[in-house]
Amino acid sequence: MQPLKRIQRFVRKPLREKLVALRARSWHLQKLGTPFIPYAGCRAGCLLHGAGERLTSYERTRRVWIDVGAHLGEMTFAPARLDPNLTVFAFEPNLAVAVKRVGLIANFVVLPMAVGEEDGCRPFYVNQHDAASSLLPFDQEGLRNWIGGEQLNVERTVSVSAIRLDTFMELMRIPRIAFLKIDAQGADLAVVRSAGSRLEDIDSITLEVAITPVQLYTGATSKELVVGFLQERDFELVRTVRQSFDQEENLTFVRKPLRDVLVPGRDIP
Secondary structure (H helix, E strand, C coil): CHHCCCCHHHCCCCCCHHHHHHHHHHCCCCCCCCCCCCEEEEEEEEHHHHCCCCCCCCCCCCCEEEEECCCCCCCCCHHHHHHHCCEEEECCCCHHHHHHCCCCCCCCCECCCCECCCEEEEEEEEEEEECCECCCCCCCHHHHHCCCCHHEEEEEEEEEEEHHHHHHHHCCCCCCCCCCEEECCHHHHHHHHHHHHHHHHHEEEEEEECCCCCCCCCCCCHHHHHHHHHCCCCCEEEEEEECCCCCCCEEEEEEEHHHHCEEEEEECC
């Protein structure tokens, strides 16, 4: 069975069955110290049919990153390839994109799901420019004023599975996340909130905010709200990078006790 069909079959399962499958499978994580072996063809197709209990029994010393809105893993795929002691869980609900990274390396684990504040199913707006696909619809005024907005066309709306971060962490018995990267196209703060009390078990976060007068997505939160929320929870803003013709910023936060330990560009991509 082709990789995309296996993923589609997985996505159609009820949420409870998905969670059982996620816990039971290793997603092809290899034993520590084993060289990377690229998975191609039918091996990639076994992503959702894989063997073993490696996922839930990996050593606590193994570093974990979570990439929400991973796309092709632009920020996290290369570090996973270079570091066998790093496991990246990459959430990408757009199946056409997710399948391009399925099974390429053992410790970059592609999950064809979204992350949100509720476990269940959510509408997902698939955009012609796939990196702009989102759980949130466009704000029409924000879209009209957006530089490059004429290229952002929703092609269809599909139903995707969504899971809270704290649900995922408990299910997978993940004691701590070293780095959480979020690019959820307007829903970034919702992803952070989905961690619940487990937010204190996350060391650093990079997320994206729009800084235009009107948000591009309906329901998106402002930079001020995001910064205030995380500062109240013992995070410090350590890096700001503008992008998209100065319409967006990537913000990197580090838990305050780790401010002098974690260095952007070294410990944080």
